[in-house]
Amino acid sequence: MDIIFGRNKKEQREPVRATVTGKIPSWLQGILLRNGPGMHTVGETRYNHWFDGLALLHSFTIRDGEVYYRSKYLRSDTYNSNVEANRIVVSEFGTMAYPDPCKNIFSKAFSYLSHTIPDFTDNCLINIMRCGEDFYATTETNYIRKINPQTLETLEKVDYRKYVAVNLATSHPHYDAAGNVLNIGTSIVDKGKTKYVIFKIPATVPGAGKKGQKPLKHTEVFCSITARSLLSPSYYHSFGITENYIIFLEQPFRMDILKMATAYIRGVSWASCLAFHGEDKTYIHIIDQRTRKPMLTKFYMDPMVIFHHVNAYEEDGCLLFDVIAYGDSSLYQLFYLANLNQNFKDNSRLTSVPTLKRFAVPLHVDKNAEVGSNLIKLPSTTARALKEKDDQVYCQPELLLEGLELPRINYAHNGKWYRYVFAAEVQWSPIPTKIIKYDVLTKSSLKWGEEHCWPAEPLFVPTPGARDEDDGNSIVFMSPKERLRE
Ligand SMILES: CC1=C(/C=C/C(C)=C/C=C/C(C)=C/C=O)C(C)(C)CCC1
Numbered sequence: 046m047d048i049i050f051g052r053n054k055k056e057q058r059e060p061v062r063a064t065v066t067g068k069i070p071s072w073l074q075g076i077l078l079r080n081g082p083g084m085h086t087v088g089e090t091r092y093n094h095w096f097d098g099l100a101l102l103h104s105f106t107i108r109d110g111e112v113y114y115r116s117k118y119l120r121s122d123t124y125n126s127n128v129e130a131n132r133i134v135v136s137e138f139g140t141m142a143y144p145d146p147c148k149n150i151f152s153k154a155f156s157y158l159s160h161t162i163p164d165f166t167d168n169c170l171i172n173i174m175r176c177g178e179d180f181y182a183t184t185e186t187n188y189i190r191k192i193n194p195q196t197l198e199t200l201e202k203v204d205y206r207k208y209v210a211v212n213l214a215t216s217h218p219h220y221d222a223a224g225n226v227l228n229i230g231t232s233i234v235d236k237g238k239t240k241y242v243i244f245k246i247p248a249t250v251p252g253a254g255k256k257g258q259k260p261l262k263h264t265e266v267f268c269s270i271t272a273r274s275l276l277s278p279s280y281y282h283s284f285g286i287t288e289n290y291i292i293f294l295e296q297p298f299r300m301d302i303l304k305m306a307t308a309y310i311r312g313v314s315w316a317s318c319l320a321f322h323g324e325d326k327t328y329i330h331i332i333d334q335r336t337r338k339p340m341l342t343k344f345y346m347d348p349m350v351i352f353h354h355v356n357a358y359e360e361d362g363c364l365l366f367d368v369i370a371y372g373d374s375s376l377y378q379l380f381y382l383a384n385l386n387q388n389f390k391d392n393s394r395l396t397s398v399p400t401l402k403r404f405a406v407p408l409h410v411d412k413n414a415e416v417g418s419n420l421i422k423l424p425s426t427t428a429r430a431l432k433e434k435d436d437q438v439y440c441q442p443e444l445l446l447e448g449l450e451l452p453r454i455n456y457a458h459n460g461k462w463y464r465y466v467f468a469a470e471v472q473w474s475p476i477p478t479k480i481i482k483y484d485v486l487t488k489s490s491l492k493w494g495e496e497h498c499w500p501a502e503p504l505f506v507p508t509p510g511a512r513d514e515d516d517g518n519s520i521v522f523m524s525p526k527e528r529l530r531e
């Protein structure tokens with residue numbers, strides 16, 4: 046199979062009408078915004094990793110059974126500098142770039158001094174975030190880029206650091222029913238500490254609509270957790286939430302800050318500063334939203350790599366959380382374009398299959414419980430939490446389903462009991478070929494796939510006034526046959 050990854054995509058600035066097969070329900074109206082890498086070469090230069098590509102924004106306007114598609118490159122500072130220089134001049138996840146072409150050791154050492162605390166990229170290619178009435182393209186650095194959701198035009202660059210002390214932040218925030226945003230970021234070696242900072246951006250602010258009254262200006266720190274290691278905080282891509290708690294997994298997939306500080310002079314990428322420490326544990330931090338404080342019990346689980354939390358909820362004094370877990374960090378390795386473009390079949394095998402796992406954490410730990418006893422008595426799960434000495438609790442998951450990624454749920458059930466996961470089916474190759482609806486209750490699944498179709502993350506849209514959790518429609522952005530062909 047010849048898969049054309051890393052080929053630059055053309056913008057489709059004027060809306061084009063899509064061919065609709067089947068029937069789109071009349072109630073399904075609105076704009077579906079998507080984001081992702083679209084350009085992997087600039088002039089003669091080429092990015093190394095698929096996650097490095099310049100952000101291409103897509104919109105699907107769904108109206109009266111018709112769909113209109115358009116796309117536009119995010120005009121980030123990164124995009125503009127690259128295009129102006131006709132080569133890659135800003136570093137991304139897997140590519141270290143040098144603004145000055147004469148890369149001799151002296152000039153390198155000189156720029157090194159100004160790069161010790163690097164100014165990260167604003168190539169916001171991962172997701173779209175809504176803050177009140179504003180939409181932002183996001184990545185995992187301190188920059189987000191406001192966009193116009195109708196025209197896909199790029200608007201102002203926002204530096205999170207103006208509002209909250211974070212150098213990195215996730216692209217998977219949570220929203221409450223009022224639209225307030227809750228997100229988590231890392232503050233690296235600030236005032237002698239490296240912390241994970243949970244922050245809240247309100248959906249509405251007093252005097253909204255008046256010039257300068259941005260929700261972001263009212264960002265508040267909700268809670269912070271000191272990293273176990275000052276110089277090697279955990280990498281994370283999402284977090285979990287229930288009605289009363291926040292779940293943050295401090296996994297042994299860590300960023301080496303000293304390596305990052307010297308990456309520029311050593312000519313290596315940020316990605317090379319991330320490593321999985323299979324000999325370590327994964328720590329489970331549970332924050333009580335009412336007190337804004339972490340629980341004192343030390344909950345932990347086996348070493349694993351988690352990108353996506355699926356959902357979490359409370360049941361009979363326990364907190365249940367579902368995640369897609371890997372046994373190692375091979376996923377990131379696979380997305381190097383060299384692996385994707387040559388001998389795809391041989392180079393693109395994951396060494397661990399993404400697996401949906403359910404963990405259970407007891408919210409009240411009986412100090413007198415016997416060491417070795419299982420603190421989870423729920424009939425609904427086989428997940429266990431074993432009491433250990435010194436107030437430690439070791440959590441062992443229930444294995445739900447193997448081979449899925451890019452999970453979504455009916456968001457009305459976020460943080461609450463739920464039954465269905467919508468996801469892309471992924472086995473040993475990172476390229477999905479089917480979408481899947483998994484019933485967590487009956488452990489059964491429904492799949493859909495078609496030859497020559499490579500689905501992206503499916504999104505669930507509930508029918509207005511729906512009563513059943515799965516009463517709605519799943520929308521998937523398909524890679525057309527011409528782009529990915531046999
Ligand atoms: C540029 C940059 C980063 C970018 C990370 C990216 C772009 C991650 C994408 C992850 C995805 C898409 C995961 C899917 O499961 C880091 C490492 C945060 C820190 C250093 C600077």
Ligand SMILES: [Fe+2]
Nearest residue numbers: 217282352353
């Ligand atoms: Fe993601």
